Amino acid sequence: MAGRRGRSGWTDTAERALDLLVVLMVPVCLYTIFQLVPTEEKMGVVQRIFYFHVPSALAGFLGVVLCAVCSALYLSTRDRRFDRVAHASAELGVVFFTIVLLTGPIWARPVWGVWWTGEVRLTSTLVLWLMYAGYLILRQSAEDPEQAARWAGVLGIVGALDLPIIYKSVEWWRGLHPKVLKVSGGQGLDPAMGKAFGLCLVTFLLLFFALLIKRCRVGSLEDQVAELTHRTAPPSVRTEPA
């Protein structure tokens, strides 16, 4: 593959090992969720949505944080590699938050009786998704890639300011959304549920990094195409690359 030129052998091996690990861990997760974990007594079987919903949310959080950090690094150094990682992370953030925004209402309907409420965690998550969807549209539609990278960098940093609101919303506004990670004074998760959750979380984070590597390769190939197109263009139409 042309895009693989210049990559060392062990990088390829590590990437394939990561892919293989994810492929092996997904069925293990499904077996654990559907065969080993006890059914939650109040919500019943529908609570098992939690094992994919929450890890997706945390993978989405990771995408947004990585996007903000790499955007800040790009804006201060103008190194294209940071912009590439920021773009890839934003895209993955949108993918994982799409899963969150689909599975959340499917869980809410039988448990709360409604698909959606104006609850702060739900609304702020939707706002975050819209901001990063806007980020991707901005990257796609801009004519000057350099300017788009700068504007998207700012948007990537501003969008991440929504994360503390999402995380703390249940405490600050006493929302309906269950507290998942921190149950102060409560019973917390059943140990079997906690282990299954940990396994799913690790699997989703590995999936995130496996997809991130592939998405960064897409970005690298896009840059190569831009550079080669500039080199092969006739001198009369050649302009300085951004």
Added chain:
Amino acid sequence: MSLQHLPSVASFLTLLAQEPVSGFTAENVATRPEIVERGLRFLNYAYTAVWVVLAVYLLSLSVRLRRLSLQVRRLKERAGP
């Protein structure tokens, strides 16, 4: 999506909208199998949604990777050694 799929999508959405509004409690989960069955149906919707999103994204990534690799190879051939 083609027009011939619209009736099946519409019937699926109607089915979702017709779900009776009710909440789960420890008692009715334990005693009412229809509640468990309904929970399984929603569980099925949720896991289907997860796999569809991931499959579509993986497919789009592989299409982009293949297209760009081909484009790079062609441009390198055109650029020469």
